Amino acid sequence: MIRLLLVSLALLGASALALAGEVQVAVAANFAVPMQQIAADFEKDTGHKAVVSAGATGKFYAQIQNGAPFEILLSADDATPAKLEQEGIAVPGSRFTYAIGKLVLWSAKPVFVDDKGKVLKEGKFAHLALANPKTAPYGAAALEVLKNLGLLDTLSPKFVQGENIAQTQQFVATGNAELGFVALSQVQKDGELTGGSAWFVPGNLYKPIRQDAVILAKGKGNAAATAFMDYLKGDKAKTVIKSFGYTL
């Protein structure tokens, strides 16, 4: 009986191996948590494995240009995938928007940020965290919001910059920065704020953060890469993406 079980297990494993491929995915830091769930579902449903690296989009861009082994990029913007396609490092026509990101002003403290964002004008804090605007699209969006509010000059001395949006959240989550601009996906799960207080920045204060996915030159012809892109467009993945506060 046990032997039979072992044999069938071995056969099952072998057949899965024969079909299963692997795909290296570079993921913008704001999408790291949803991606964990999607990658797990993807492996369960298709047998393919997605190997995920999370980081700043700008850093990935530099690394991909210099031969990094990534096969898919889930960018935090739409400019980077377009640029990669122009430069011939991405597969033409594979680009699509997988999520539209939302910016929130967030504090780990329960009643620190009001729902109108007046806390910014009052300025009663020592540190305002944001992602490095040069390399992280959410950082650039935060800068745009402050510019539109006319608060950029008064608040810039209080900036602390995270290397990417995940580090920015970590500055706020540990309380070292009282508040900061992060991605809604980082502080919301299943439609609810996971903690602290937040101002959902109105969409008219910054350009929509369209996040595009693209297959990179290294992923051309990899069946697992194509399968992942299809999976990302599917209803199951979309449900996960929406539950983190992205629109589509």
Added chain:
Amino acid sequence: MTNLADLNTVDLSAIKLTLELASLTTGLLLVIGTPIAWWLAHTQSRLKGMVGAVVALPLVLPPTVLGFYMLVVMGPQGPVGHLTQALGLGLLPFTFPGLLLASVLYTMPFVVQPVQNAFEAIGERPMEAAATLRAGPWDTFFTVVVPLARPGFLTAAILGFAHTVGEFGIVLMIGGNIPGKTRVVSVQIYDHVEAMEYTQAHWLAGGMVVFAFLVLFALYTFNNSVNRARG
């Protein structure tokens, strides 16, 4: 054509800040590290192994471990954060004093160990000789021990300074990348590379290579001549 003008004011302020941080760290460590090195060199205590191990920890631990703990411990919920807030100093992360504290901890073994080795090499005899000549302990220390341990102090100062200049991981984790306060050269290089500003990155990175080489070259040349002089 690239020239020094490519180094903008932000780069220059990063260089200045780095030199300030490294000088202050080295100075502080020579003051704090010398008694620790002295104790480690002379104690018979069973705690010697433990203290030595704690001092050496940063040699083994990745900077991310120290950076992570410092962020938590110095934060508003952490014990050090409670203390600094109670003293009216505010929180240490994202400040120059915070970086200084991190640098002192992180660079400690690079200063303590050479000085400790120098003290151990001197042994007890010169001090006994000084004592028979009725020199007090402080007198002995400054007129006998310090001159004899000079190469050790010099090595410690150079290594301490250079190691602080080379620090990156901790600064990235607790610094917050603030120009003029916590954005040191290593972080500035990282920023340039990420933003594809390779020309500026080259200037700073090339400068670091030259600096590191000169420091080590001076150190090894000096040590060789001391060894030769001592036969």
